[in-house]
Amino acid sequence: MTRLDAAWIPNENGLAAVGAELPGEAALSSDKVDHNRIVWDRVIDRKLSDWASDPDQLADDGILPPSPQSIALASRIGRLMRDRDSAPPTSVIPNGEGGIVFERACGQVFEAIEIEDDGTVEYRLFEDYRLVHRQALA
Amino acid sequence: MSYGDGTERLDDDELIYRRVLASHGLFNSETGKLSPEAFRPFKYDETGISVDRAKYCTVREAAEGRNPKGYFVAVLRVGDIRRAGLEVVPRPVAGKPGHAEMPALNYADRRSAETQQRKLLLARQLTLRVEGPFIRAEA
16 A cells, blocks of 8 residues: 555645646556546536535535535536546545535545535545545645 | 433443434445545534444434435444444433443544544444435325
C-alpha cells in the first residue's frame, strides 16, 4: 500500500490540484478515462441534480439535506476533477449538516473530500484507518 | 429478548444496532461497504451517538423512523468496540430501555482526527453486518 493508491491527494495548490496526475503514475488508458468520466457525469448530472430537485428525500429528525450552495460547489468540484481525469468517488454522501462528502476507497487507503455548508472544503486521507493527511482545499 | 430497565452495563458479547438512513447511500448493498458517515455525530449527539441494544429490541424496531425510504441497521459487537478502545454505555430513555451511547463520538469532538478515525474503523472493520433496508409500511 502506498500513497499512489491515493488518487485525490492535493499538492500545495489545494483545490486546483486535486486529481492531478502524480509524478511517475502510469497514464490511464483511454477506456479507463472514459469510464471515469461516465461515473463523474452520473454523480454530477444524476445524483447531485436529483438531490437538488428533491432535497426532502434526504431529510430526517435533526438531519439536514445538502443545501443548494453545497450541491453547486460539489458539482463544480466534480466537473473540475472529471476534467482532470481524476478517479471518481466510490460514494457520494450527504453529511447530514447541509454538506456533501465524496469518498474513495482503494485497498487500505480511504479518501474523503467534504464540502461543508459554509463553503469550506477539506481533504482527508486515511491509511490503515489512521488519518495521515488532512488539508483545507477552500 | 431480555427485559430490564436498561441501566445494567453492556456485556462484551452483546450486539448493538446503529440505524442508517437508506436514502443517503451510506450503505452500498452491491459492495457491502458502509460509509464512515453512518457514525457521524450530529448536534443532538452531545453525549455520544445513539445505538440500540439487541437484547431490548429487534432489528426492525431499531430501524423505525420517519424517512419514507427507510433505514438499514448496522450490527456491531460491544466487545469488538471495547477492544478498539471505545466504550458503549447504557443510556435508557422513556420508552427505549435499550438505548445506549458511544461517548467518544460526540458533536463537540466531531472534527478531531480521533473521531474521523473512529468513524472509519466502526464502519469498515467493526460492523459485523448490515441488515435491511427496512421500509415503513404505508398506512
